[in-house]
Amino acid sequence: MKLYPITAFSVMALALSACSSEEAGNGTEADSLLTDDWEVIQEAAQSQEVNMYMWGGNDSINTYLDEWVAPRMEEQHGIELTRVPMNDAQDIINQLLDEKTAGKTDGSMDIVWINGENFKAAKDKGLLWGDFTGQLPNFNDYVDAGAPEVSEDFGEPVEGLEAPWGKAQFVFVHDESQHENPPKSMDELADWVQKHPGQFTYPAPPDFTGSAFIRHVLYETTGGHEQYAQPAAEIEDLEQRLKPMWQYLNSIEPYLWREGETYPESLAKQDQLFASGEIGMTMSYDPALAASEVLKGRFPESTRTYLLDGGTLANTHFLSIPFNASDKAGALVAINELMSPAAQTAKLSPENWGDLTALDLEKLSPEEQQAMNEVDLGKATLSIEELEQNRLPELSSDYIDIIEKGWTEHVAKE
Numbered sequence: 001m002k003l004y005p006i007t008a009f010s011v012m013a014l015a016l017s018a019c020s021s022e023e024a025g026n027g028t029e030a031d032s033l034l035t036d037d038w039e040v041i042q043e044a045a046q047s048q049e050v051n052m053y054m055w056g057g058n059d060s061i062n063t064y065l066d067e068w069v070a071p072r073m074e075e076q077h078g079i080e081l082t083r084v085p086m087n088d089a090q091d092i093i094n095q096l097l098d099e100k101t102a103g104k105t106d107g108s109m110d111i112v113w114i115n116g117e118n119f120k121a122a123k124d125k126g127l128l129w130g131d132f133t134g135q136l137p138n139f140n141d142y143v144d145a146g147a148p149e150v151s152e153d154f155g156e157p158v159e160g161l162e163a164p165w166g167k168a169q170f171v172f173v174h175d176e177s178q179h180e181n182p183p184k185s186m187d188e189l190a191d192w193v194q195k196h197p198g199q200f201t202y203p204a205p206p207d208f209t210g211s212a213f214i215r216h217v218l219y220e221t222t223g224g225h226e227q228y229a230q231p232a233a234e235i236e237d238l239e240q241r242l243k244p245m246w247q248y249l250n251s252i253e254p255y256l257w258r259e260g261e262t263y264p265e266s267l268a269k270q271d272q273l274f275a276s277g278e279i280g281m282t283m284s285y286d287p288a289l290a291a292s293e294v295l296k297g298r299f300p301e302s303t304r305t306y307l308l309d310g311g312t313l314a315n316t317h318f319l320s321i322p323f324n325a326s327d328k329a330g331a332l333v334a335i336n337e338l339m340s341p342a343a344q345t346a347k348l349s350p351e352n353w354g355d356l357t358a359l360d361l362e363k364l365s366p367e368e369q370q371a372m373n374e375v376d377l378g379k380a381t382l383s384i385e386e387l388e389q390n391r392l393p394e395l396s397s398d399y400i401d402i403i404e405k406g407w408t409e410h411v412a413k414e
Helices: 011-024 028-032 038-045 059-077 089-101 117-124 137-142 186-195 208-221 238-255 267-275 289-295 328-338 341-348 366-373 384-388 397-412
Strands: 049-055 080-086 111-114 162-169 171-175 281-284 303-306 312-320
Touching: 038 328, 049 059, 049 089, 049 328, 059 080, 059 328, 059 341, 080 089, 089 111, 089 117, 111 117, 111 328, 117 312, 117 397, 137 328, 162 328, 171 289, 186 208, 186 238, 208 238, 208 267, 208 281, 208 312, 208 397, 238 397, 267 281, 289 303, 341 366
Parallel strands: 049 080, 049 111
Antiparallel strands: 111 312, 162 312, 171 281, 171 303
């Protein structure tokens, strides 16, 4: 495993590092991979060790990478793929920034799993390698590159800097044997929590899922998502527009788990509360998470997922290659394999992960379409058709920080 310590360099060391990088072709030869034939890239990838840095907080995802993907990468491509778990994608960005500041040209990361504000931060700070997706046969063959959910990441143009790995959509999770008619709007939720005190909560931001729940509140309490299509800095009365959201969150707080005095610090903690019956609902940005938890025996068999009447947030998550990746050829081949119909079909199964495919189903062969259609998503998972018909666009990443800081100020401290 190629894990390198981050050290401080003198000015002379920085100069020598730049020279040696130029002489070794770490820049020039790697950049040629952006135009080389695929056969050349495959040959260069042989025997490379590819470190994939990613959030490591989900056992199903980790098992899929370690037990399904990694062995096939070794057998089919001669690549040793190592999953390196991180607590948060922000940690990935911080480490890359440290490496860039230190002048580190032989980086520890070859592939990173990012999206949203972390992608924008990496792009703005020059932490990503280049426009590589056009080199990937599976991207060219199976992805609709012009689709908004592929060409933009939380409103930020992708520009080939990351390849789509999967799609996600927010769902609410409940036990239908306990609560037959769950709330499907924020008005209904406000009534529900009063009738079932202590049975609802949400993870505290900056937890991704808790933050997404708050964005649903924003859409419903302030008049819809359309008004937020422009950058946050261009909305002069943004603070005023957000007030109904804070008022709503404060109004339901006394009826939440532990009377809103504290919030689960993570989705994992929230799911534990649901699994133990301490709360009656949970939530996920992974529409098949509930089915996966049922298979593991953690959630009851009567667990079901549902959407809000007005739809729920949906996004795409991506894989990218850092500016200083040591094994870029291997990273290209690995990402291409992760986008293959076989890998995407395996990823779709709740037994592995349950993640929605990033591929355009119409571009698949009849046999490939059939394989995906035959995946048993489980009773707890909504159909792909229902999910796709009720997708809401995500906010651009500049809103996220404003909302998360606002929650701390207007809700947590109130």
